[in-house]
Amino acid sequence: MRLQLFLQASMAFFATSASALVEKRSLSTSAQSLFDYAMSINDPRFDESYKFVIYPDTGPWSVRFTACLACQQTDSYNSVWYGTWKLSPDEPTPTPDSPLYPPSIYNTYDPNWREFIGTQLVQIVEEFPDLIGEDLIAKIITAMEIQAVGAMRRNGTNGDNLVTAYTNPGLMRALTVGWTGARTNNQTLIDYANTKAAEITQLFKDGPNAFSEYNALTYYGMDIWALGANIKYGPKNATMTLDSPFLLTEMWADIAEHYNAYLGNFVGPYDRANSRDLTQHSAALPLWFWGMFGYENAPEPNKLELDLLYDATQGSALALLVSTIEEHINATTKAKLQTPPTATEERFLNKTIRESLYNDTIRTATSWMSQKLMIGGEELAEEVARSGQFVPAIVHWAADASHLPFPYNGFFSLYPSATTITAVATKNKLEISYPNITQAGTSSFQFMLSNIPPTWNLAGNVVDGFSTLPCLNASVLAPGLELQPTTYGDTIYDHIYYNITYAVPANFTGIPKITFDLEYTC
Numbered sequence: 459m460r461l462q463l464f465l466q467a468s469m470a471f472f473a474t475s476a477s478a479l480v481e482k483r484s485l486s487t488s489a490q491s492l493f494d495y496a497m498s499i500n501d502p503r504f505d506e507s508y509k510f511v512i513y514p515d516t517g518p519w520s521v522r523f524t525a526c527l528a529c530q531q532t533d534s535y536n537s538v539w540y541g542t543w544k545l546s547p548d549e550p551t552p553t554p555d556s557p558l559y560p561p562s563i564y565n566t567y568d569p570n571w572r573e574f575i576g577t578q579l580v581q582i583v584e585e586f587p588d589l590i591g592e593d594l595i596a597k598i599i600t601a602m603e604i605q606a607v608g609a610m611r612r613n614g615t616n617g618d619n620l621v622t623a624y625t626n627p628g629l630m631r632a633l634t635v636g637w638t639g640a641r642t643n644n645q646t647l648i649d650y651a652n653t654k655a656a657e658i659t660q661l662f663k664d665g666p667n668a669f670s671e672y673n674a675l676t677y678y679g680m681d682i683w684a685l686g687a688n689i690k691y692g693p694k695n696a697t698m699t700l701d702s703p704f705l706l707t708e709m710w711a712d713i714a715e716h717y718n719a720y721l722g723n724f725v726g727p728y729d730r731a732n733s734r735d736l737t738q739h740s741a742a743l744p745l746w747f748w749g750m751f752g753y754e755n756a757p758e759p760n761k762l763e764l765d766l767l768y769d770a771t772q773g774s775a776l777a778l779l780v781s782t783i784e785e786h787i788n789a790t791t792k793a794k795l796q797t798p799p800t801a802t803e804e805r806f807l808n809k810t811i812r813e814s815l816y817n818d819t820i821r822t823a824t825s826w827m828s829q830k831l832m833i834g835g836e837e838l839a840e841e842v843a844r845s846g847q848f849v850p851a852i853v854h855w856a857a858d859a860s861h862l863p864f865p866y867n868g869f870f871s872l873y874p875s876a877t878t879i880t881a882v883a884t885k886n887k888l889e890i891s892y893p894n895i896t897q898a899g900t901s902s903f904q905f906m907l908s909n910i911p912p913t914w915n916l917a918g919n920v921v922d923g924f925s926t927l928p929c930l931n932a933s934v935l936a937p938g939l940e941l942q943p944t945t946y947g948d949t950i951y952d953h954i955y956y957n958i959t960y961a962v963p964a965n966f967t968g969i970p971k972i973t974f975d976l977e978y979t980c
């Protein structure tokens with residue numbers, strides 16, 4: 459299981475130097491408010507003894523929000539974790555030869571912490587050289603050379619998964635390796651970063667104009683961080699620095715197409731998402747809305763929501779890039795990001811997503827949006843199950859249109875049990891089938907339904923399949939499939955859900971298919 463890494467390391471540094479920073483920088487009101495909010499989380503967590511931002515997700519200490527140079531793993535040159543950072547300072551080094559702490563990617567070590575922590579270190583060196591001084595800068599550059607060695611070994615083999623399609627660490631690695639190469643005048647690093655950057659841009663263009671980690675509400679936040687950091691801090695003539703403005707502009711144009719400012723959510727499908735309703739649970743992408751347009755105009759939950767307290771830890775780092783990002787969002791896009799769809803507006807999107815420069819594998823994402831109802835579906839043919847972060851089909855609607863500041867978003871999504879799925883969204887319709895019935899996971903369509911408004915429940919209504927829903931007429935056609943009794947109470951990434959499952963009977967022949975005709979009724 460991949461760690462649910464929403465964040466790159468935010469810095470203990472900020473906790474000690476916030477006032478110096480505020481004096482020195484001039485941020486927009488919105489960016490400043492994001493910065494201040496992040497500091498209101500980081501300051502109380504700061505431990506003076508160890509100079510650590512306390513976070514207890516990996517024992518009493520965690521390196522998640524503190525770039526601790528002494529925590530870098532430098533003792534095993536040939537290991538796959540060489541140069542990455544420990545998850546916590548008090549954990550053992552991975553032990554290949556004993557049961558103490560056997561190496562396990564994303565569990566006992568996280569290869570991407572090179573990139574999360576490395577990009578943060580780049581920002582610190584570039585923004586505050588005078589505050590940290592030459593000795594510390596030299597130490598950081600040595601650490602960056604070490605992480606680059608490990609980072610450059612990663613190519614998707616030997617249990618690793620960093621291929622060009624793995625967008626967020628790919629974009630960050632282009633900066634960490636290229637920047638280190640420029641600082642140390644090492645052509646090997648410079649060339650490597652340029653090659654990787656060119657591959658990322660080419661794959662994006664081949665889509666056309668889609669990152670392979672597509673419509674990913676958490677990791678888009680990190681992609682934007684990486685692109686902004688490449689522009690502001692990358693070597694001036696590095697390929698990633700030169701390509702990032704194009705990538706950012708096009709990415710934001712697509713983000714704006716997916717964003718429904720009335721519902722405060724993005725239409726699906728999502729290649730990776732934890733939160734599926736941003737007005738209830740935070741994700742990283744909306745932090746950029748906050749930094750540009752203010753908290754009140756961003757799809758954010760209340761300020762003490764637990765996922766937000768986690769995500770916004772990095773708000774201090776992001777705030778310093780807000781003006782850079784904003785320069786690369788054009789006027790049409792900016793208007794769309796802030797303007798709700800009109801009552802009669804409709805959008806239909808149909809994107810192909812490429813996986814590799816070296817094969818023709820594609821996925822297709824279709825999305826249909828109206829003001830109060832939106833539907834997304836993805837078509838893919840794969841062999842290995844993606845994680846529960848994958849949302850191949852999802853429907854959002856204004857289940858209590860009078861709820862403010864955003865309507866109460868009812869939503870249901872397909873749990874990705876199958877690996878070959880054809881989910882297609884069109885106007886008022888979602889069609890889902892499992893074309894490869896020989897694959898595991900095709901014996902049921904499992905839907906997770908969440909956010910039924912309190913008033914509807916308190917009025918005595920009870921969810922029973924899709925038969926009665928507030929504000930939505932869902933007529934379901936599922937020939938030959940068997941609707942199971944509805945159950946309530948399990949959760950996925952903090953969303954509690956009704957489980958509405960249609961079983962495919964053992965003697966079913968043909969391609970199992972389920973069709974939803976959806977009509978907004980409030």
Ligand SMILES: *[C@@H]1O[C@H](CO)[C@@H](O)[C@H](O)[C@H]1NC(C)=O
Nearest residue numbers: 610611612613614615616618
């Ligand atoms: C990936 O790296 C390994 C060595 O770490 C090498 O043997 C292999 O050929 C590389 N594969 C690709 C596709 O570059």
Ligand SMILES: *[C@@H]1O[C@H](CO)[C@@H](O)[C@H](O)[C@H]1NC(C)=O
Nearest residue numbers: 603606607643644645646647
């Ligand atoms: C550049 O970095 C690589 C990887 O660390 C190293 O093997 C090589 O010796 C360095 N080259 C120079 C000229 O320092």
Ligand SMILES: *[C@@H]1O[C@H](CO)[C@@H](O)[C@H](O)[C@H]1NC(C)=O
Nearest residue numbers: 645648649652693695696697
């Ligand atoms: C940028 O300039 C440096 C120094 O002239 C050079 O070593 C490097 O290869 C250049 N990078 C690119 C992408 O042109």
Ligand SMILES: *[C@@H]1O[C@H](CO)[C@@H](O)[C@H](O)[C@H]1NC(C)=O
Nearest residue numbers: 707708711712788789790791
């Ligand atoms: C903004 O960028 C998008 C995507 O490239 C483009 O379709 C649109 O025409 C641009 N608008 C302006 C005002 O440049």
Ligand SMILES: *[C@@H]1O[C@H](CO)[C@@H](O)[C@H](O)[C@H]1NC(C)=O
Nearest residue numbers: 808809810822824882883884
């Ligand atoms: C999406 O585009 C693909 C490729 O052009 C096409 O085959 C497919 O029918 C389109 N899907 C919809 C729902 O329009």
Ligand SMILES: *[C@@H]1O[C@H](CO)[C@@H](O)[C@H](O)[C@H]1NC(C)=O
Nearest residue numbers: 621623813814816817818819
């Ligand atoms: C195409 O390449 C991607 C990325 O390496 C891989 O996940 C996918 O399985 C490949 N497709 C085929 C048909 O081999």
Ligand SMILES: *[C@@H]1O[C@H](CO)[C@@H](O)[C@H](O)[C@H]1NC(C)=O
Nearest residue numbers: 839840841878894895896897
């Ligand atoms: C169906 O899935 C099986 C098992 O993953 C695979 O071997 C086969 O190629 C798939 N069939 C098609 C038509 O893709």
Ligand SMILES: *[C@@H]1O[C@H](CO)[C@@H](O)[C@H](O)[C@H]1NC(C)=O
Nearest residue numbers: 931932933934975976977979
């Ligand atoms: C729901 O929609 C179906 C058609 O999709 C229609 O036959 C039915 O009358 C509608 N029910 C209500 C209560 O509007």
Ligand SMILES: *[C@@H]1O[C@H](CO)[C@@H](O)[C@H](O)[C@H]1NC(C)=O
Nearest residue numbers: 873904906942948957958959
């Ligand atoms: C939904 O319920 C079914 C039993 O009907 C169960 O097998 C399945 O694991 C559940 N799915 C989810 C996503 O909770």
Ligand SMILES: *[C@@H]1O[C@H](CO)[C@@H](O)[C@H](O)[C@H]1NC(C)=O
Nearest residue numbers: 938962963964965966967968
């Ligand atoms: C499958 O089996 C069930 C129960 O034995 C039976 O009711 C049903 O008619 C069968 N369906 C088909 C398509 O053979």
